Amino acid sequence: MKIYRNLFLMFAMCGSLLFIQCSDDDDNGNVIDPVDDTMDDTMDDDGTGGGIDFSGTFVQEDQMGRPGINTVFGTDGMKDSFNVTVPTEMQAAFQMSFQDKLEGLNTAVGSTYTTNALGLDAATFTTVLSNDVLWVAQTGVTSYFNGTEVLTGRTLSDDVIDISLLLIFGGPDGMDNDGDPADESLLTRDGVPSNDVAFSTSFPYLAQPF
Secondary structure, eight states, X not given: OXXXXXXXXXXXXXXXXXXXXXSOOSSSOOOOOOOOOTTSOOOOTXXXXXXXXXXXXXXXXXXXXXXXXXXXXXXXXXXXHHHHSOXXXXXXXXXXXXXXXXXXXXXXXXXXXXXXXXXXXXXXXXXXXXXXXXXXXXXXXXXXXXSSOBSSOOOTTXXXXXXXXXXXXXXXXXXXXXXXXXXXXXXXXXXOOSOSSOOOSSTTOOOOOO
């Protein structure tokens, strides 16, 4: 039963992480609808007329951060506030709720969080997570986590889902947090080894959709 429970939780988490970039990740249920711009008098780049009306008052809805942080660790009722909180205030506002969620996720699969492969205990790890900004190293190797470099950026081939599962559930040795037998199914990978199509070697480096 434990294996099935672990697999169910893994698929639920992976589903939310995989679709983070196309989800309406807030609590107000709003959507961005296309606007008919054929009747306005603004000009497109080609001078043919039509365009987007940028008049009015703009309100921040989201901000760029690491993939899936708010989706996985944000609790109901706090996603909107997380999306508009400046990074210097994130730790004080959200670290403790992130820690509760981290420990709760491990409890849900029958384990107890101790430290992870980075040697971070629950308080330290969630301090890093709650300061949700994209770090980019100006020199050296760019990697989300490759065993040596940590959060120095992110390449297209970085397996963010596996890295996240390993750091959340993998324990200090990257295997698991509760010392289960080596042959037991563990919640440290999603089973998808790589992108199904090779990435391009030229800008913007994304693979062709078909």
